[in-house]
Amino acid sequence: MTTATTAERAQGTVRLDYERLVDFTTEVFTRRGLPPQRAAIAARALVHGDLTGVTSHGLANLTRLYLPLFDDERADPRAELEIVSDRGAALLVDSHRALGLWSAHAAMDLALERAATHGVALVSLYNGTHFGCAGHFTAHAAEQGAIGFLAGNCGGQRIIRPPGAAEPLLGTNPFSIAVPVGAHPAYVLDMSTTVVPTGRIRAAARAGREIPEGWLADDAGRPVTDPHAFDRGEAHLQWLGGRPQTGSFKGYALSLMVETLAALLPGAELGPVSTAGRDDNIGFFTLAIAPGRLRAQADFLKESEELFDALLNARAVDPAQPVRYPGWPEAQHADEARAHGVPLTADLFAELEEVARDLSLTAPTPLGGTR
């Protein structure tokens, strides 16, 4: 059992055994009404954020986002997925407000099963709720040797202004793709269509950190570096691409790609036309591709490894900073966290202890006794 580093102690970081943390989160979801197997799937999806270092989408959202969804009956812990249309390779699914952390996994499994027959399969889902890290579900596809793609809109949530608009109409609209890479970690793109997702703004606000220029701007387009300005409504989140001259229309266009694929296609809530204005009836676009149905799977995997090998071995500007690809740093973080414990801030750990008290559960014990 490795103890926390001196730097971590100074920052008030604790480390928790990954499997113990998943078990605890599973118990929390079970107490909130999820069937145990489903709770375990949702728990891994949520802890994925902390495991891979994407802390904006991890356990920090348990008390902020997921438990309130049950309190307000905006998520139904026992809802089943209903297949509304079935064309073999393409399905329309009503998720009846099932927890997105589970339903996105179930939708991907369904797509994988159908892609194994048809080569490609699409599961288009409405009445969804938040799924957390999109990359968790696509990485699951890559673990099966498939290509996984997942996009989710933000239901009726309106946070971002289209270029030239004086009102927000769209959400951050994340999407992800993952591709297996032979012996290396999967390539995983997992991105919002804004410069950063809102979770990173709020994480900076919680940590009392300034944010870089380019994330937020005020009404006049001037950069804002105080993350609190966002929730005060004094600053707007910027599109990927930044200014119009450097591609903000591409970030906006990508957001509409997610809005149309994920929400328009199945008939979920659309941000720009929503009167509710909140993130209910989210739509998911889940696509799986089985390369082995088109050509020899072994050739595909070998060529994938060659592709990503070439990137890893590229001549670096700074040899101390080798070239990497999306998914690699997250896999490194996960390996380290599996070996030495998942790092959580002391504040987040205190939140989990409070959840444990409320539900009469035992919170996990930090490794190395830092508390």
Place this chain on the structure above:
Amino acid sequence: MTTATTAERAQGTVRLDYERLVDFTTEVFTRRGLPPQRAAIAARALVHGDLTGVTSHGLANLTRLYLPLFDDERADPRAELEIVSDRGAALLVDSHRALGLWSAHAAMDLALERAATHGVALVSLYNGTHFGCAGHFTAHAAEQGAIGFLAGNCGGQRIIRPPGAAEPLLGTNPFSIAVPVGAHPAYVLDMSTTVVPTGRIRAAARAGREIPEGWLADDAGRPVTDPHAFDRGEAHLQWLGGRPQTGSFKGYALSLMVETLAALLPGAELGPVSTAGRDDNIGFFTLAIAPGRLRAQADFLKESEELFDALLNARAVDPAQPVRYPGWPEAQHADEARAHGVPLTADLFAELEEVARDLSLTAPTPLGGTR
């Protein structure tokens, strides 16, 4: 017949009847060995750039890119598409170096035909050549009431450096999606994964214009505004997202999405592992979705129109600059060009006249007699 405006005359712009321009381009391709029907399809794809105002991907590339492909036998004008694997909803196709301006259209038609049965269909293609404006082919899907997605890598071409790399390994890797929007023009995203495609850098160089900061940077990361620096090898094209803090890793990640979907999946040439280093054996990823196989097509179209209506009617910062969506300005440009002639620079028109002389064809006559 409308005459060119005074401003256009001053800039040396001529206007040509759209159908006459397509016929002329069809004759050029026919003379270069394409069967007439195929030549007509390729001609519309090429003129699409000028018709919609995306001049970097229009007729300017006839003498720079497409005719040399035939001269060097890098494109085969009569090659047929060969279906190598067929899983109903997913196909692997060897295009045997057929002209991409035609083969991308044929691949999309094949995907549309299969999607009409299966709801979704994928055509994965290798041995492709340049297809020009990706949005031309996805817009064709939208005209049929379907969602079209097309991505193409750049074969072995290596132009862009991965973040932290001291050597270029990837191409600009364009992709496009189009969605039908009821009574409005289709929503069409058509983007490279860099801030701009190389065509816009070269168009600025030809026009003798400086480029905005953010498109190119030198070895030290300093912005470069001289477009000629790119082809001199003194400046590097930047990823969408700009700096690492503002999302350059997302542009890089999107480029790898295109590289894996378009080229790794079918086994086409991969930029990072290529020894040829040029844009042969391009891979295409062609996906079509038939919304009407999942739910009522009329409901889908009605809700699409509502979605894009809401964007068009958004409160604007400047009422003189109403909010638009990708595909709208291009459709406006096309309407205007169909009514009053497709605008071409006098230099480009002179190139077409030279092509006409070389092939003993008659070049189109400019409308309004500006020459």
